Amino acid sequence: xxxxxxxxxxxxxxxxxxxxxxxxxxxxxxxxxxxxxxxxxxxxxxxxxxxxxxxxxxxxxxxxxxxxxxxxxxxxxxxxxxxxxxxxxxxxxxxxxxxxxxxxxxxxxxxxxxxxxxxxxxxxxxxxxxxxxxxxxxx
Amino acid sequence: xxxxxxxxxxxxxxxxxxxxxxxxxxxxxxxxxxxxxxxxxxxxxxxxxxxxxxxxxxxxxxxxxxxxxxxxxxxxxxxxxxxxxxxxxxxxxxxxxxxxxxxxxxxxxxxxxxxxxxxxxxxxxxxxxxxxxxxxxxxxxxxxxxxxxxxxxxxxxxxxxxxxxxxxxxxxxxxxxxxxxxxxxxxxxxxxxxxxxxxxxxxxxxxxxxxxxxxxxxxxxxxxxxxxxxxxxxxxxxxxxxxxxxxxxxxxxxxxxxxxxxxxxxxxxxxxxxxxxxxxxxxxxxxxxxxxxxxxxxxxxxxxxxxxxxxxxxxxxxxxxxxxxxxxxxxxxxxxxxxxxxxxxxxxxxxxxxxxxxxxxxxxxxxxxxxxxxxxxxxxxxxxxxxxxxxxxxxxxxxxxxxxxxxxxxxxxxxxxxxxxxxxxxxxxxxxxxxxxxxxxxxxxxxxxxxxxxxxxxxxxxxxxxxxxxxxxxxxxxxxxxxxxxxxxxxxxxxxxxxxxxxxxxxxxxxxxxxxxxxxxxxxxxxxxxxxxxxxxxxxxxxxxxxxxxxxxxxxxxxxxxxxxxxxxxxxxxxxxxxxxx
Numbered sequence: 001x002x003x004x005x006x007x008x009x010x011x012x013x014x015x016x017x018x019x020x021x022x023x024x025x026x027x028x029x030x031x032x033x034x035x036x037x038x039x040x041x042x043x044x045x046x047x048x049x050x051x052x053x054x055x056x057x058x059x060x061x062x063x064x065x066x067x068x069x070x071x072x073x074x075x076x077x078x079x080x081x082x083x084x085x086x087x088x089x090x091x092x093x094x095x096x097x098x099x100x101x102x103x104x105x106x107x108x109x110x111x112x113x114x115x116x117x118x119x120x121x122x123x124x125x126x127x128x129x130x131x132x133x134x135x136x137x138x139x
Numbered sequence: 140x141x142x143x144x145x146x147x148x149x150x151x152x153x154x155x156x157x158x159x160x161x162x163x164x165x166x167x168x169x170x171x172x173x174x175x176x177x178x179x180x181x182x183x184x185x186x187x188x189x190x191x192x193x194x195x196x197x198x199x200x201x202x203x204x205x206x207x208x209x210x211x212x213x214x215x216x217x218x219x220x221x222x223x224x225x226x227x228x229x230x231x232x233x234x235x236x237x238x239x240x241x242x243x244x245x246x247x248x249x250x251x252x253x254x255x256x257x258x259x260x261x262x263x264x265x266x267x268x269x270x271x272x273x274x275x276x277x278x279x280x281x282x283x284x285x286x287x288x289x290x291x292x293x294x295x296x297x298x299x300x301x302x303x304x305x306x307x308x309x310x311x312x313x314x315x316x317x318x319x320x321x322x323x324x325x326x327x328x329x330x331x332x333x334x335x336x337x338x339x340x341x342x343x344x345x346x347x348x349x350x351x352x353x354x355x356x357x358x359x360x361x362x363x364x365x366x367x368x369x370x371x372x373x374x375x376x377x378x379x380x381x382x383x384x385x386x387x388x389x390x391x392x393x394x395x396x397x398x399x400x401x402x403x404x405x406x407x408x409x410x411x412x413x414x415x416x417x418x419x420x421x422x423x424x425x426x427x428x429x430x431x432x433x434x435x436x437x438x439x440x441x442x443x444x445x446x447x448x449x450x451x452x453x454x455x456x457x458x459x460x461x462x463x464x465x466x467x468x469x470x471x472x473x474x475x476x477x478x479x480x481x482x483x484x485x486x487x488x489x490x491x492x493x494x495x496x497x498x499x500x501x502x503x504x505x506x507x508x509x510x511x512x513x514x515x516x517x518x519x520x521x522x523x524x525x526x527x528x529x530x531x532x533x534x535x536x537x538x539x540x541x542x543x544x545x546x547x548x549x550x551x552x553x554x555x556x557x558x559x560x561x562x563x564x565x566x567x568x569x570x571x572x573x574x575x576x577x578x579x580x581x582x583x584x585x586x587x588x589x590x591x592x593x594x595x596x597x598x599x600x601x602x603x604x605x606x607x608x609x610x611x612x613x614x615x616x617x618x619x620x621x622x623x624x625x626x627x628x629x630x631x632x633x634x635x636x637x638x639x640x641x642x643x644x645x646x647x648x649x650x651x652x653x654x655x656x657x658x659x660x661x662x663x664x665x666x667x668x669x670x671x672x673x674x675x676x677x678x679x680x681x682x683x684x685x686x687x688x689x690x691x692x693x694x695x696x697x698x699x700x701x702x703x704x705x706x707x708x709x710x711x712x713x714x715x716x717x718x719x720x721x
Contacts, residue, residue: 005430006293007423008236009208009362016348016355022205023345024240024294024425032293040420041293096345115366115375115428116421 003116004041006031010110010119017109019102025094028104029119046070046092046104048124054103057087068124070106140346141202141647145174145244148260149182152333153192153250155267166650166658170201171625172227173662174245175216176669179225182247185672189218189325190307190332192251198238199246201624202651204426205239206349207642208362209630211426213238213315214622220325220332221309221545221564224673227584227666228326231424231627232316233342237296240342252334259289261341273336277301277483278314279450281337289339298338301485303532304331308543310490310531310565314482318422318432318453322487323564323586353645361642364633366428374431374629375421379456380410382568383464389597389692391571394464395518396496397560397685400570407469408459417471419451427627437476452479457587460568461492465560466499467518480525484532493565494546495527501555511538511553557684571596572693574607576686577704581677581712583615583666588628590614600693602700608707612715619666620659667716677709 014027024030029045048069055063055071062077063084080099085091094102108121140146143165150157168177175197182195197216204210213234219226238246242262252267255274259266270288273281278301285297296316304311304327311327312320321327330336348354364370383405386392390401406412417435424432438449452475462468462477481488499516501507509515513530514523534540542549550559560566562576563585569575571593578592579585587593590611599607617636618628626634634642636655643652651658682705687698 005421005423005432006425007428007430008293008425009428012205012426016358020348021345022348024236024342026345030293113362113428115371115430 001043001118002040003118004031004043005116006033006041007115009113009115010043013113014104014110018105018107026096026102027094028092028102029110030094043118044091046106047090048106049089050124053087053089054084054093057083059083066106071103073101073103073105075100140242140344141206141349145170146242147178147245147247148243148265149247149249150258150260150265150267151250152248152252152256152258152267152335155252157265165202165648166654168662168665169620169623169651169658170204170244171199171212171214171623172216172619172666173623173658174199175214175227176225176662176665178245178247179216179669182249183218183225185225185674187218189220189223189329192333193249194218194329196248196326196329196333196335197245198234198248199625200235200238200244201626202648203624203626203639203642203646204235206354206646207358208365209427209429209627209634210624211235211424212622212625212627214625215313215321215326217326217329218673219309220307220328222324222675224675225669226324226326227622228313228321228323229588229622229625230313230315230319230321231427232319233294233296233425234298234315234319234340235625236425237294237340237342240294240344241340242344242346246338246340248333248335248338251332255334255336257285257288257337257339258335259339259341261295262344264341264343270336274305275302276336278485279317279483282314282317285337285339289341291339291341291343294342296340296342298340299485300327300330300336301483301532303485303543304328305336305485306532306534306543307331308486308532308534309545310487310494310543311485312487314485318434319424320487322489323584327485327487349646351645351647353641357641357645361633361638362428365630370429370629370632374429377410377414378431378433380413380433380454380459382410382456383459384409384411386569386571387464389571391569391597391691392464393460393560393566393568393570395467396465396500396558397566397570397689398500400689400691402464404469405464408463408471408474410456413454413459413471417454417475422453424627429627429629431629435471435475437472437479439476450479452476452482454478457568458488458492461489461565462524463492464568465492465496466524468521469519473521476521477524477528480528481532484528486528486532489567490565491528491531493560494531494542494549495524497546497550497555497559498527498542500558501550501553504555506554507538511536513539559683560685561683562686563680569593569596570686570689570691572691573602573696573701573704574599574611576682576696576701577708578611580680580682581705581708582611583670588618590618596691596693602697604700604703604707607704608711611708612711616659616663619663620655623659623662664715667712671713671716677712678706680705680709
């Protein structure tokens with residue numbers, strides 16, 4: 001991420017392609033300056049925790065543990081309590097005005113939109129032995 | 140959000156309140172330049188001076204802002220302190236996307252706050268906050284303070300002015316998100332006159348996507364074209380500073396107040412040199428994957444032993460020419476230090492550099508004395524220029540206050556008009572020949588971006604007045620459409636009229652897509668009508684003698700050709716403005 005130029009193309013691609021919104025907020029990856037533009041940028045995105053604190057905090061089972069790290073979200077089970085966002089240690093979950101959560105689903109669709117090769121898909125330790133199709137967001 | 144009308148927030152700084160206004164006109168004026176002219180007709184006062192509280196400061200974006208890449212710029216429109224006429228200045232940063240996500244097609248700022256204040260707007264926010272403690276702060280400190288005052292890192296835009304804007308300099312800029320500027324024609328002074336130190340735009344809205352099948356496909360295609368190797372190479376690699384060596388090579392680089400157009404010593408300030416020695420990193424405007432912003436650094440020893448500070452400084456061809464070759468600087472780090480010194484004060488770098496180049500020659504010639512300049516200005520002397528920049532920004536004496544109103548105003552008073560490098564305003568960094576000189580002197584924004592006259596000069600050796608002026612008018616018309624969208628002009632090779640029509644159609648602006656050619660025509664006329672109504676007379680424009688004294692790769696500048704071009708272009712401009720009135 002040290003290469004990031006702050007174009008927000010990744011966030012906008014995630015909003016557009018995954019969450020079907022025009023937004024730089026409702027995205028699994030959000031870009032912010034790390035303390036002013038002169039210090040560069042950082043990405044707020046899921047670090048693929050395993051176990052995931054957000055899944056543990058979810059009281060309704062909308063969040064479940066994804067194999068290899070991260071979470072699978074079933075929005076139809078979500079009661080908009082916001083506990084997932086509170087539990088996330090790195091502010092990777094965005095809640096909109098109705099507390100609907102938006103989080104990275106590790107699909108990699110943002111990657112080709114990064115013009116500076118900041119992003120890549122890597123297999124986590126738990127994924128190394130298995131092939132998994134990117135999940136769609138369950139509405 | 141896609142809608143068939145404009146959603147405009149009109150704020151009154153005097154009361155701290157505003158109203159959301161719905162206005163028809165999308166199919167007629169598009170957005171950006173067209174929308175700004177329409178809003179000036181509604182809210183502006185052609186008959187009142189630029190600093191009348193009733194004059195609006197207008198920020199406008201386009202119908203495709205955020206929906207397509209490089210639709211990433213904002214038009215700022217105002218009555219200019221430089222010539223007291225209607226003016227536009229354009230900038231990117233995060234301003235355009237922040238306005239989009241604040242759900243505003245335009246922001247109109249009226250009135251004058253009783254005390255120095257800042258304005259915060261968002262999709263669910265309007266606040267005018269008294270902030271007297273910011274008055275007097277330089278741009279960088281103001282930016283840092285506003286960041287702390289209004290959280291929202293990454294998804295907000297912070298516009299602010301420095302001391303130059305506070306004291307009403309016609310060369311004062313509005314800084315946008317640290318590295319970009321509404322630079323020219325004194326927009327910063329308009330904020331200063333309104334006691335408005337900063338504007339924070341929170342981009343906190345979320346919108347549904349267009350549902351057409353074409354939109355995602357077209358987005359992908361446009362994105363691919365805009366990030367192909369050519370584009371990235373031209374604007375991302377060395378960026379605009381590549382022009383320094385190119386122009387020097389064809390004897391078209393303004394050097395030492397345009398006393399020369401080529402000099403081997405400029406090897407130290409070429410784009411290649413900047414990249415090799417000073418480039419820290421690239422940055423981008425939000426919504427643009429090209430990343431044309433080049434950021435270098437300055438390192439200053441402020442105390443012995445070995446006590447240093449450093450700052451990051453964006454650079455481009457224009458600032459390099461203005462405080463580099465025009466002031467006789469031959470070292471890239473010195474140029475960056477000067478850019479930094481000017482920017483901190485909230486002065487436009489181009490205008491300030493060219494103004495001080497004139498003052499230096501005037502001092503050399505004995506037209507000015509140190510009583511006026513306060514420091515012994517000398518080409519190549521960084522330290523005196525640093526002091527002079529501060530004098531110019533703060534209006535240290537009568538001379539600097541007058542110089543801050545425009546080089547020609549100072550020259551008219553003290554003498555030396557013949558070597559004032561002014562083409563409507565302080566010249567841009569192209570001494571390519573007659574067509575460029577006329578295009579900047581008479582152009583709408585007095586900018587090298589109004590039309591590519593500099594490029595025409597480099598491609599044509601013939602002297603056909605009708606062809607050249609026809610090109611300027613046509614090229615301006617194409618650019619007006621882009622600045623109404625508001626696309627970055629770097630994307631002009633991709634966003635042809637046909638592609639723009641497809642993009643508009645894909646998000647639902649079908650009528651506009653069908654009429655795009657006629658609409659760009661009428662916006663061009665509307666803009667000229669607005670400018671003429673505030674007093675612009677293209678026939679009265681003069682081009683100083685210095686521009687006819689130089690030699691470029693084509694030989695000596697042809698005064699007869701220059702004069703014929705000027706006359707014909709003035710005629711065409713009057714025609715464009717008049718048609719609309721009829």
